[in-house]
Amino acid sequence: MAGAPAPRHSGLMLAGVLLLGFAASWVLQNLPQSPQPLTRTPVVASVLDDPGSPRAGPADADVTIVVFTDYRCGICQSTAPALDRLLATDPKVRVTFKDWPVRGPDSTAAAHAALAARYQNRYLAFHRALMASRGPLDPPRIDAIAAGAGLDVTRLRADQAAHAADIDAQLGRHNLQAFGLGLQGTPAYLVGPFLIQGGLEDRALSAAVRRARRAAR
Incomplete structure (x- = not known):
């Protein structure tokens, strides 16, 4: 005993x-990993030149940030405001959004609806509202978030149905691009020529932009 x-x-x-x-x-x-410098391989070109990925910021920006996100990713949600603040304060930054739903059916439903919002020119507003939401993202909740972001929900659902094949193909391209870059999950960023996996808060994001500008000189 x-x-x-x-x-x-x-x-x-x-x-x-x-x-x-x-x-x-x-x-x-x-936590963000050390920046990984990339050259313009066919994979990187497919990420940067994909015309179907939503964008925000000026076309003549000197730094492009590509961000792979999932609306059910807590780190994506907590660091999304830093990217919004950068867009608001740096007039020479452009952001390309890669919806990459890897966390189940709710993620896929939200990403599908977000890309459908492009047909109302409301992607960015809806993206931000989804990132600010908490809890499940079932269809009724997605509709409520869309309405709160100023979308016509009836039209959103109609656009999802009418453009389902195009939206699915776009999400498929984002998936292939993510795997081509060797991403391990969300969030992940391509800031200029540097790949960074993990969330970036304000200071780290600003440092990444400065690094990209130095590399371009």
């Missing part, structure tokens, strides 16, 4: 090891 308490201690040790493992996994997945 003297050895009876041992299993409890072993269980506590195992729980501690698991917690440390989860913490390490979170860090590896969500």
